Amino acid sequence: MTIFNHYSSLFYSGFGYTLLASLIALVASLVLGTLFALLQLSKKRLWSGLGNAYVQFFRNVPLLIITLFFYLAVAKVIKMTGFVAGTVALSLYTSAFIAESVRAGILSIDKGQMEGALANGLSYGQAMRVIVLPQAFKVAIPSLGNQFINLVKNSSILAFVGGLDLMYQGNLVAASSFDTFTSYIIVGIFYLVLTLPLSYGMQYLEERLQGNR
Amino acid sequence: MSMIEFKDVEKYYGDFHALKDINLKIDAGETVVLIGPSGSGKSTLIRTVNGLEEIQEGQLIVDGFDLHDPKTDMNKIRKNVGMVFQHFNLYNNKTVIENIMLAPRLVLKRDEAENKRIAMELLERVGLADKANNMPSALSGGQKQRVAIARSLAMKPKCLLFDEPTSALDPEMIGDVLKVMREIAEDSDMTMLVVTHEMGFAKAVADRVIFMADGQILEDSSTEQFFKDPSNERAKKFLSQVANH
Numbered sequence: 001m002t003i004f005n006h007y008s009s010l011f012y013s014g015f016g017y018t019l020l021a022s023l024i025a026l027v028a029s030l031v032l033g034t035l036f037a038l039l040q041l042s043k044k045r046l047w048s049g050l051g052n053a054y055v056q057f058f059r060n061v062p063l064l065i066i067t068l069f070f071y072l073a074v075a076k077v078i079k080m081t082g083f084v085a086g087t088v089a090l091s092l093y094t095s096a097f098i099a100e101s102v103r104a105g106i107l108s109i110d111k112g113q114m115e116g117a118l119a120n121g122l123s124y125g126q127a128m129r130v131i132v133l134p135q136a137f138k139v140a141i142p143s144l145g146n147q148f149i150n151l152v153k154n155s156s157i158l159a160f161v162g163g164l165d166l167m168y169q170g171n172l173v174a175a176s177s178f179d180t181f182t183s184y185i186i187v188g189i190f191y192l193v194l195t196l197p198l199s200y201g202m203q204y205l206e207e208r209l210q211g212n213r
Numbered sequence: 214m215s216m217i218e219f220k221d222v223e224k225y226y227g228d229f230h231a232l233k234d235i236n237l238k239i240d241a242g243e244t245v246v247l248i249g250p251s252g253s254g255k256s257t258l259i260r261t262v263n264g265l266e267e268i269q270e271g272q273l274i275v276d277g278f279d280l281h282d283p284k285t286d287m288n289k290i291r292k293n294v295g296m297v298f299q300h301f302n303l304y305n306n307k308t309v310i311e312n313i314m315l316a317p318r319l320v321l322k323r324d325e326a327e328n329k330r331i332a333m334e335l336l337e338r339v340g341l342a343d344k345a346n347n348m349p350s351a352l353s354g355g356q357k358q359r360v361a362i363a364r365s366l367a368m369k370p371k372c373l374l375f376d377e378p379t380s381a382l383d384p385e386m387i388g389d390v391l392k393v394m395r396e397i398a399e400d401s402d403m404t405m406l407v408v409t410h411e412m413g414f415a416k417a418v419a420d421r422v423i424f425m426a427d428g429q430i431l432e433d434s435s436t437e438q439f440f441k442d443p444s445n446e447r448a449k450k451f452l453s454q455v456a457n458h
Binding site: 115116120135 | 263265287288295298301305307315316319320321364
């Protein structure tokens, strides 16, 4: 407890950066993931090939490699801090998994929904946006919940590139207090403060949406 | 004036030749029933009319648009050509009234108050005004199909396609749906193309009956002629089989 009191400002600051990185990456990866899921399902070979290549690349390369690539290589061309490099890498990496969840969600929706909407006069885009995607997300919620929780935990990758996040601060505290065990316990508790509500939130959303089917 | 015209149309699924040399003209205002054994290509044919299935050869002119021309905007045709499906295909994430109001709002930009008025009118017409705010999952099959018909009518189409609209229904539900279809055929100048196994409906409502088998049109005669004395042997056999139960 004395460690926490002594270093509380570091922990809080790290918590803030982890929260910020997670929120940005969550929104970005959800948007990107949905976009690439739609690309993968395109009837045009070029688009579906592109979508597929993106997903296969980013989900089959370790997050650390992607992060270092942005921090060491891309940052030479476009100036960015470790925080930015880590958050971008995290967004791209997670979006590949989200694309797969959303794609599976879309494929699980009866083809008749799209056909009914097209026959009714809606464009493909309107039918997707208003009819198919809302139903697909509902199906994908449990799996999206998994991705979001992984995302928060994976944000600890920022520590590798000086991203000022919770893990980064935890490393500092552990090094200067010499009490490694307690330092990381505190870090772990902070992660739980983020992931547990997220976990229960997704569960609640799932149950509520099941209700008004 | 013809609403739908097939000229030497061929349709393949890979190697399978689903529609063979289809030539067919349906005039505006006509009610045409399409019958035949399962696998004969009836559903495929009706689904080409609003572009849910592509054709590979020939010409298909619907409401003045050539569907085989890649430059044709399919949405323009679908605005004027409604479709009722065997499995209803109501929007599962929308209430009954939203199902009806959605396309007029998004596609026709119909005024919201007007949209609601028309939707309620249609629901009353199909006897389901009290279900306006229910989700489709709360309806029976027959009710779903009547909502689906109302949804199509809300677009004020020139032509309605029915793809086996009663085949997935319990027997006691069929009558209500057929009644609604019959009223549309009799009270409006809508062009109707109906794939069905309901011979009673065909006899009572159709101007013409088309018999298909193996992807070909084998007979195309007036309703009276068809039921009294079909010229094609397979049509004769089909009729006697259907009549026997």
